[in-house]
Amino acid sequence: MPGTVGRVPTPPPAAPGPAPVSQVAATVLAHPWAGTPLGPPQRWDPAVRALVDVILSSPVPMALYYGDEFVLLYNQGYSELIGDRHPDALGRPAGEVFADLWHTPGVGDVIERAYRRGESFLQRESMLPVDRHLAATGDHAVFTRGHSPVRDSTGRIVGVLTVAAQTTQLTQQLQSLSDFAAALSGTLTLDDVARVTLRYALHSFDADRVTFAVDDGPGWRMVRRIRGELLDEADERLPPLWRPTAADSPAPVVVTARSGVPYFVGDGEPLRASAIDRHDQKIRSLAALPLRSSVIRGGLAVGYRTPHGWSAAERALLAASAELVGQAAERARRFETQHGTAQLLQRSMLPERLPALPRLRIAARYDPGVDGNAAGGDFYDAFVLPTGDLGVVLGDVAGHDVQAAARMGQVRAALRALALADPRPDAVLTGLDRLVASLGTETGTQELFVTVVFGVVDADRGEITLASAGHPPPLIRRCHPDGSATAAFVELPAGAPLGLGCRPRTATVPFRPGDTLLLYSDGVVERRRQSLTAGLDVLVTAVADAASGDPRALCAVATGAVAGATEDDVAVLAVEHALKPSRSASMEMPAEPTAPSRVRHWLTAQLTDWRVPEGVIGAAVLCTSELTTNALLHAGTAARVEIDLSPERLLVSVADSGTRGTVTRAQTDTLSSRGRGLGLIEQLSDAWGTDPTVRGSTVWFEILIPAG
Template sequence: MHTEDVLAAVGSGVWQWDAATEEIAVDALAAHLLGLQDGAGTYRTAAVRACLHAADYVSVSAEVELAAAEGTVAEQLVRVVGPDGSVRRTLRARIAPRPEGRINGTLHEVPVGGNRPGRPPRDWRRAREAFLLDAGRALAEADSTQEVLRVASTLSMPGFSPDGLAVYGVDSDRLSVIGHHGQEVIDPSILDMPLSADYPAAVVARTGQAVYLPTPRSYAERFPATWPLVRPYGRVSWSYLPLTVAGTTIGAWMAAFREPVEFTPDERAVLTTVARMLGQALARAGQHDSERALSDGLQHTMLPARKPDVTGMAVAARYVPTGGGLQVGGDWYDVIDLPSGRTAIVIGDVQGHDVRAAGIMGQLRIALRAYAAEGHGPDAVLSRASRFLAGLGRTSADARFATCLYAEVDPLTGTLEMVRAGHPEPAVRLGDGTTILRRTAVGLPLGIEPDADYPTTRMVLEPGEVLLLCTDGLIETGGHDLDTGWSRLSRALTAGPAGDLEVLADSLVEAVHGPASHQTTGPLADRREDDMALVLLRRDPDGPTCAVPVRRTMLTISQDDPGQIRAARADIRALLHDWSSPDQVESAVLLVSEAVTNVLVHTDGDAVLLAQVTGMPGTRRLHVDVGDRSDEMPHPRDPGEMASSGRGLLLMEELADAWGVDPRGDGKATWFELYEAVPPAGDGD
């Protein structure tokens, strides 16, 4: 006698569900029970759906999917309805998976109004859905393995919360615990084992099928070798589920319970859903952990191996990554010992925030070190670096450019020869705390024009002054542009403690990015808009500190860049930011503009501006010196009403407290002085 005949004799029909083709095959009795008029045969799932109550069809199709995923047997009560929606009969559907991927089952009629196992109350279903939504959100937000494990340890499932959890990871042919909760001490043989071990988690990792052990007896019978290791923990039910990502089992998840759990279809559905989310979260976290390790490795190898040091000067440096993606970018700094005994300070920014930008940055840093070690001057070093970077781009899509500032420092005299390739200008905090931008000549960013020239600017760092070099990540963040960003940074540099450069460096980063643990390397806890680098250099006093405060700035205005006159005016305003007479400040700005313009119009050379403020507030003196290489001396004259020039010396005579023209061996210098005028005290009105 065939099996179908035996089942028919006891009133059970047979059906077979093929999820791949969306077809259901039924025998004659199953067709009768379902109300299929055409009798035995193969039907589309839509035809069977029409015979069942809508809610019951959703439940039984979910059970079919669960049985296919886990290889487990399940039962479900379903209601057969007529064309008018009325319930005709209730069937018990038994679901059993087959090796070939199909789902076999039986249908048997049960008395109407009987118990409906596997149909949890509606409130429980809502609680389950709320739990799964919350668990999914928490696991999606976890960005590290430890955070995922922390979330997993706090999962409280509705009606059957686990008391102990363990997450296992597969590594080659071994299975090891990567996190656990609820048991302080675990037997070493359970912590790490061969994948072939006769242990539930190992079986799950090998087969990809869940293992449910509802009672201690079921555990002892199925896994007698490991039962003595598990018994001391006092649990009575266990579930072991595979952690699967893209069809690959990456580990197993164990949930143990002190209260008995039957592992009904609804309970297994919750556990299976959590296991899927947990597997995806662990895969994402593992990728993030790998990215962080790669980021740390890149930063460790690309930043200077030793703490920056310049003899006779104090140096502090910081690199802060973005915190996003691989947390690497193209910003870097370096301090290079030169064959001449001097020191070069380099800071730069390669276009982009990805691994390729970081790789190009490493190559460019090595190239700059090599060119500097050959003894080339600053301009030649950047010219060669630009040619090198331009050669790295095999195609236009590969081409990257970089901004860079290279400064050669003579610590004995405080002289810096500076070359700038499209990089933000340096800033100087003067001895009395005033901060000004040091206007320097600029060339094209590296890599744009292989044969580009880079003009050199010479400046002197006086004892006690602090030089700031930085990338644009320290300036243009938080919605700031270049101007407002510099204003914010200047205030922070002025207010910071210049006596300790390490503290000052931290205060600058905090002023821009907010409080954080600012390290030279390593990712920050909070996300940054852009990575950034900064270097602070202070010339230590080489003798007794002068009792009279001095502010000084020097600037070269070239014939081919008259726009630097604006920079000269800005420097004078910065020097006189706290001058008591606003009218004198405007007079100084006007006289500087006239003196520099006179050089550019009437000579063929550049104008060299040197401005210096000395004395105590209220009695200070401004001395401005504008030099050129022409021997022709200027003479006062009457320009007439319609003349466009000839008023410079007349303005000097009218506005300056003292002025003059001094011949020099290689040209002349026009100078003027202003003495701070203290406004008269108010009359009390």
């Protein structure tokens, strides 16, 4: 029934008038009943006449089996249920109409039972192929059927009334609800909850529009899915397109979230006051339910473009769905709060920017383990030494708590101080060993376990000097003149971890133009029920087979090389000795709807000035437009676009600040479209990925420059 909550308008009631006569009802009234046991309508018993009126006016499938021959009379709903047996079934004995089914248990025998014994009978969830086509294909519909004896005005049993309700859809929805609960159990963030919820509700309720909303500071944020909306696999990896919404929004999903009162409209204009486009304007029926949670407010709304009666069973299913969503959203909110604090602590101790050098290109990546709820001890660093050489380090302090992160910060700061005083790798690690031993004594624990690898890159001499304290061996990818590449681990004595009397030894190896050094933590190669050797073999193969030696691309290759989830943190640092100095440029992109267009013009002019091949320019502009649009839609904040061109490849990255602000002077629907999704980037680029940063995330892609 139409209803109202808050400011949502209620449509005026329809004007009274005669109920329309269905096509089947007209056929029934015109049927020559005089030639049947029922006789002509004007002679029907008053009780039978009243029952026929009820049958013909009911929207629920009903049928009258009259007399000893069970002559059939039924309504519109029942005619749809029996399919192509209508209209020949009217006035004929049921045993003839359903000759192929009548003697099947649960069909003719239940009619006979109700007629002979005068007993009502309810068949729950029975499987019955009522349509010949369905029977031929082996498909079965599920029904709940009630059979009751029909008495005339004298009390004599003259037939059987059958009321049938097809429950196939409800049964499927209940199964889908079970699958929904299982899918929600695997969600961690509100983005995950939104993705699963929208996909489930759109499919299970066969809806035209689904909306999910949660509180977001003083206001709300909403995300929706529309029937027919195409999202490729790459789009699904991105966060959903949340839309900031005012605290007093008249949108039904927000109204029900504020009030905690469910909202149902069967036919009207439920989104008239809050529609943002033609999709919303077409919605005529809507159900909105609040999320039941102590830590988060929100709502779930399901809508149709046609009038829709919200049955008690459907309302109950929606309520159960909203309950599941509320529980998952509460878990996600708690996780995001803990996760955000831990990761902010972790990343605040890592370098926000890596050195920009003419002949050395540097990139790093840090990913939390499966839990992601606690700070870890993995760290990396790169800094210019007083000699002009580059110092690089990657280490791992055992533990996944605030104490481990704090110790990591101490070790990283001490290492940089020692290296600036005396950059020899063995001297640096010897000094660190004394520090870690002192920290262990100071805290009264002997469980301080720290591994680290430190190296000095001398680009002028084309060599690296490395030392390790119990850390996995560094890896070098070498590019050969014929364009091929190989990868091999540096033969470097690992030594003991820090704090255990480490006696580091150094190794100096060639590091020529075209080579790339890769340092990594054990989370990259260690997996349960798999040997460390197997993980190392997979890593070296993946690095050798990479499309290029670009540091950012190799970091992505390394973190995804070994299959399976890791419970440990992952840190990777890569340094490439460039064949030729690269050229770079950047642009600050404001949070305005015109920003993608401005970036396209800037990028086209810059790459044209650099004499980049036309085909590469076209692909790069399309991909960058997609990234900048997504940065605005998802983060809603200003972003930084950076391009780096070397003789071998073009690298483009878009970094946002990660906060969910409001796009200036526009709602998200007025921004440029999402184009063809990130699937476009997968097709046009040679590599792409996303990297978390201290204050947000960076999405990047790489396009190789054709030879010649």
